[in-house]
Amino acid sequence: MNSQAADAAPIRLGTRRSHLAMTQSTWVAEQLRAHGHAVEIVEITTEGDVNRASLAQMGGTGVFAAAIRRALLDGEVDMAVHSLKDLPVAPEPGLVIAGIPVREDPRDTLIARDGLTLGELPAGAVVGTGSPRRAAQLQALGLGFEIRDIRGNIDTRMGYVTSGELDGVILARAGLARVERTDAISETIDPLQMLPAPGQGALGLECREGDARVIAALAELDDADTRAAVTAERAVLGALEAGCAAPVGALAEIVEEPDGSLEISLRAFVGAPDGSFELRRSDVGSYDDPVAVGEALARTLLDDGAGAVIPPRETPNPTTSTKEAGA
Template sequence: MTLRIGTRRSTLATTQSGHVAAALTEKLGVPTTLVEITTDGDRSQAAGTSLVGAPSTGVFVSALRDALLAGEVDVAVHSLKDLPTYPTEGITLAAIPPREDPRDVIVARDGLTLGELPPGSKVGTGSPRRVAQIEALGLGVELLGLRGNVDTRIGRVREGVLDAVVLARAGLARLGRLDDVTEVLDPLQVLPAPGQGALAVECRSDDTATLAALAVLDDPATRAAIHAERTVMAVLEGGCAAPIGALADLAEGDDGPELWLRAVVLTADGGLSVRRSAAAPLGADPAGWPAAGTALGEALAAEMLADGAAELLATPESTSHPSARSAEVHNA
């Protein structure tokens, strides 16, 4: 039986799904085929004349899930940071493979780093999280809304329309585009989105054969880190558009493996923030690591709420800011 793997049509999405297909073939000898699903978001990006804002990532996720539930595909592959934090009936997150480097990167003109860009330089990003954290650095750059695929975004720098763009390193790594990167941002400056760099491999909950097959792709360390990061976001009730960053790393402690979690919540202008970190032991059995990650995320989020994180997210500035105004940039 051939496993049908549903994917968006973008180059990055098909590349990511291709990695999953290759891993299944390598580990299990399972034949696979990619089934491209066109979403409303893809059509909007292909035909849209503006790079302002971005379609909700939920549009991309729901189309693949609809195809999965309809039996059109057996597996769906997503960028994990796009997934809602709440479960969907009939669908199981069957595997989280080892993730790529989750950090953000700069692609800038003339090989410049973010700190080397002159004040007033135009920097493109569609992420309120990135906007808030870069604003907090006080560099004086002008942050402009941006959408489109990787080639489109980098192209705005090559064309001289923008001085730099901010992207996820993982996507560029999977596309073989790391040579375009002029700086990898230190998480001490800009924490990535919860789940950034990881893939989510889903299937129908009642498809026991596919569930068992996909289990070979799951990485307990990555799943533990993802559980920690996404639990912070869920407890804070922040969606993918909220200015929340989180990153969990596995480390070797005195008594065995530990998970170290950092998180930040900001107002959109970066003027106010709540930033916390915590660590917890994972235990000897990797099967229990995801639960430990969840518990750590809950504990850290509770500390952040006690420090006023909810109030920051509730401010009008948490959803809009003039520095992230729409860019007068168009697809030609």
């Protein structure tokens, strides 16, 4: 144990009060404690937790992160744990993502009545999701589903299926794994059918850029391969200048070449929520420059017509929301 770290003031970890957020934050706190750091968890209520309007109605970016980021900048907490898929791509002045731990499985899942898979659900089945990305890819499958816009935490969304209100819901496998609910999964969806959100399954550990002590502590949890992959994915989103309603998916994988060098294999999707347009492209590039890999793939997408279905990015607003928050 690092005795100097143990003797220092506890690192105050700010988190939302939701079950998933608390689970993620508690896991990070345990990892930091295992490295000899004292950690205190501080619960923070965000606009996204109290405003029950749909994410599309709230619009904008970062409602789940904004309150915690304000607390960080005001010195009320020392760090935050974000689901990277919920975090705006543009950096927040004064803050830095100092650690990105090993990623959970990034794939999406179906939770359906009677344990049915996507291929087994009948035409006309009602499937719930709050994500334009998921809706676009479901419609592109051409299976004749009715897509219902939903919000809520994991239990609320799963409850739509157990109550019989919906035939199925789409949730991120990572969130279900973290709250130990993978037993409810009917199908883990192949990325060939549904690419996840950029950064899905990964956590971003954020702190003030001048806080050397906390930066050093969070860097101990950083995983280089995960950072490279999610950086490439988020670079696609950034280069597309996509707003919160943009149906954009991306997944990067680290590939070892025969000579032992590493490359990033990156796939991306852009589509229309009604299924009228879909575009899938892929590229391979340098492990050492993930931003360039993502930006190059974004240029290909734009050259092939992606701009026609990408809404303009909103001006960041601390009272507005991000896409796909939660699961």
